[in-house]
Amino acid sequence: KNQVEQSPQSLIILEGKNCTLQCNYTVSPFSNLRWYKQDTGRGPVSLTIMTFSENTKSNGRYTATLDADTKQSSLHITASQLSDSASYICVVSVRGNTPLVFGKGTRLSVIA
């Protein structure tokens, strides 16, 4: 069964600190992995997208890594800001199949 598991479920950090969110997946055959940021009351917004051959991709203070062998990904946020408070969702695409497979997300709260 295609599944995406994320940890932690929620996280609280102080403004300015770094954090790392984890994603494990059992999707096969793998096409690509995406990280989305979802603010409350809004739709998911894409942060990064990585294919099988990519190990890391950055988008400003966000850096995603992918280990296709162990089927793990991480999202590292550097120098967190209050506006980073949101749900971060790991999404995996199955090759040859349309539906994206979503994780439940990690709820990040950045406090002053």
Next chain:
Amino acid sequence: EAGVTQFPSHSVIEKGQTVTLRCDPISGHDNLYWYRRVMGKEIKFLLHFVKESKQDESGMPNNRFLAERTGGTYSTLKVQPAELEDSGVYFCASSRTGAGYGYTFGSGTRLTVV
């Protein structure tokens, strides 16, 4: 470029009533998707349109749900009759055709069935 627009943003209806959700994709995006997030669960796929044709509707929960995309532009998702378990946030997304194109999501419609 205007984003994906969904209407209404919120809807509260009684069990047994009918509700129609609308999605306007980004102009030129042939692919339109409906997804749903039920409380406490992950976002799950409902169906996929390519232009006006249903490419994949394997995620539709039952025949109380009817999606249309007449003319290949906007799409509607009708729930009739609504049940309590239909409550959740319904997201629409669109994309261009081709590998590597990202999805753009709308802000969603929060449906509450009471």
